[in-house]
Amino acid sequence: xxxxxxxxxxxxxxxxxxxxxxxxxxxxxxxxxxxxxxxxxxxxxxxxxxxxxxxxxxxxxxxxxxxxxxxxxxxxxxxxxxxxxxxxxxxxxxxxxxxxxxxxxxxxxxxxxxxxxxxxxxxxxx
Amino acid sequence: xxxxxxxxxxxxxxxxxxxxxxxxxxxxxxxxxxxxxxxxxxxxxxxxxxxxxxxxxxxxxxxxxxxxxxxxxxxxxxxxxxxxxxxxxxxxxxxxxxxxxxxxxxxxxxxxxxxxxxxxxxxxxxxxxxxxxxxxxxxxxxxxxxxxxxxxxxxxxxxxxxxxxxxxxxxxxxxxxxxxxxxxxxxxxxxxxxxxxxxxxxxxxxxxxxxxxxxxxxxxxxxxxxxxxxxxxxxxxxxxxxxxxxxxxxxxxxxxxxxxxxxxxxxxxxxxxxxxxxxxxxxxxxxxxxxxxxxxxxxxxxxxxxxxxxxxxxxxxxxxxxxxxxxxxxxxx
Numbered sequence: 001x002x003x004x005x006x007x008x009x010x011x012x013x014x015x016x017x018x019x020x021x022x023x024x025x026x027x028x029x030x031x032x033x034x035x036x037x038x039x040x041x042x043x044x045x046x047x048x049x050x051x052x053x054x055x056x057x058x059x060x061x062x063x064x065x066x067x068x069x070x071x072x073x074x075x076x077x078x079x080x081x082x083x084x085x086x087x088x089x090x091x092x093x094x095x096x097x098x099x100x101x102x103x104x105x106x107x108x109x110x111x112x113x114x115x116x117x118x119x120x121x122x123x124x125x126x
Numbered sequence: 127x128x129x130x131x132x133x134x135x136x137x138x139x140x141x142x143x144x145x146x147x148x149x150x151x152x153x154x155x156x157x158x159x160x161x162x163x164x165x166x167x168x169x170x171x172x173x174x175x176x177x178x179x180x181x182x183x184x185x186x187x188x189x190x191x192x193x194x195x196x197x198x199x200x201x202x203x204x205x206x207x208x209x210x211x212x213x214x215x216x217x218x219x220x221x222x223x224x225x226x227x228x229x230x231x232x233x234x235x236x237x238x239x240x241x242x243x244x245x246x247x248x249x250x251x252x253x254x255x256x257x258x259x260x261x262x263x264x265x266x267x268x269x270x271x272x273x274x275x276x277x278x279x280x281x282x283x284x285x286x287x288x289x290x291x292x293x294x295x296x297x298x299x300x301x302x303x304x305x306x307x308x309x310x311x312x313x314x315x316x317x318x319x320x321x322x323x324x325x326x327x328x329x330x331x332x333x334x335x336x337x338x339x340x341x342x343x344x345x346x347x348x349x350x351x352x353x354x355x356x357x358x359x360x361x362x363x364x365x366x367x368x369x370x371x372x373x374x375x376x377x378x379x380x381x382x383x384x385x386x387x388x389x390x391x392x393x394x395x396x397x398x399x400x401x402x403x404x405x406x407x408x409x410x411x412x413x414x415x416x417x418x419x420x421x422x423x424x425x426x427x428x429x430x431x432x433x434x435x436x437x438x439x440x441x442x443x444x445x446x447x448x449x450x451x452x453x454x455x456x457x458x459x
Contacts (some may be wrong), residue, residue, distance in 0.1 A: 113222065120229050
């Protein structure tokens with residue numbers, strides 16, 4: 001028995017990667033904004049917070065990669081060519097797998113882009 | 127193309143080009159930087175334009191290739207490869223490189239040390255419809271002072287501005303020295319600039335603020351430290367009463383109700399401070415050249431020159447008196 005079934009007939013799998021991207025974006029911006037406002041009261045440094053954000057970024061990327069792999073599997077590892085537009089159960093699943101894979105790619109790149117400032121911003125603006 | 131028509135085009139280019147390029151230099155140009163931040167912005171623009179030009183040429187090249195007459199069909203695999211590399215990989219790599227470059231450049235375009243300078247040590251600039259109130263802090267035994275529509279700075283020294291607005295949103299922008307920053311009622315924004323060349327520059331309001339928005343500008347004079355110190359000393363000590371007819375009429379007709387000439391009149395803060403007015407290059411916040419004739423025109427009917435100006439028309443004042451007042455102002459050195 002598989003831990004995650006091969007074919008999930010739900011649109012939710014399609015949204016997984018973009019949702020991770022959105023949550024990662026919010027966490028990065030909200031955490032830095034709140035930290036910099038309350039830095040004096042916080043029990044940790046900016047560098048430590050940056051490290052936590054790097055870990056969160058890696059987790060987000062891993063989640064998106066998993067979503068991409070599941071989608072790739074649902075798409076039959078590229079065995080058939082798009083556009084998968086026949087009115088059949090099989091094509092619906094393949095189409096969903098292919099679309100999820102593309103969205104995962106977009107989300108992966110976006111999370112990397114969102115994380116770029118983490119490597120350059122070393123302190124809160126006084 | 128014949129040699130004759132080539133020459134004709136080249137000849138026309140020679141005529142037109144100087145006019146096009148003339149817009150790139152001068153007192154109000156981000157393409158002719160005179161400050162560190164402006165130089166960084168210029169550098170970024172050059173990189174972007176060159177990068178954009180290369181991409182444009184590539185796309186047009188591909189388009190020309192696709193439109194040529196004798197063409198053979200691409201295999202589906204080949205077309206898919208072109209889309210994957212040209213449409214996905216290339217933009218991702220280029221955008222990533224540009225993002226890294228601009229984020230890396232950010233601290234030098236907008237230095238963060240502004241807020242490290244305490245509020246009393248910053249030059250305060252307050253945007254009002256449609257002029258600029260400028261307050262210099264006290265420094266080395268010299269008192270602080272207020273002036274208007276002109277900012278003077280020492281070359282090679284970092285300055286920090288506190289930017290505010292009293293009525294609507296304005297935007298503080300000295301294109302030759304750096305990027306712009308909004309002035310928002312109820313907020314204090316901090317901007318730090320480092321002028322690197324001496325000269326006189328023009329700074330327009332960069333956020334639409336009402337009917338005379340286009341007539342709201344100030345001059346920036348970047349000078350050597352010694353000259354700046356002399357100017358500062360002179361400003362801090364104000365003007366001396368001269369007992370002239372123009373000075374008396376300035377009080378008699380109520381100008382002193384809104385304008386100060388420090389050292390001679392009671393302090394009034396409603397309108398622009400006019401101390402050492404003759405040293406400024408413009409009348410009406412960058413609207414007219416500072417000549418006696420233009421001062422007269424402005425006093426007679428400010429709204430004819432600057433629609434929406436809060437100063438009322440003084441066309442009921444006898445022309446002789448207006449001439450005397452403008453003579454007095456034109457002599458305030």
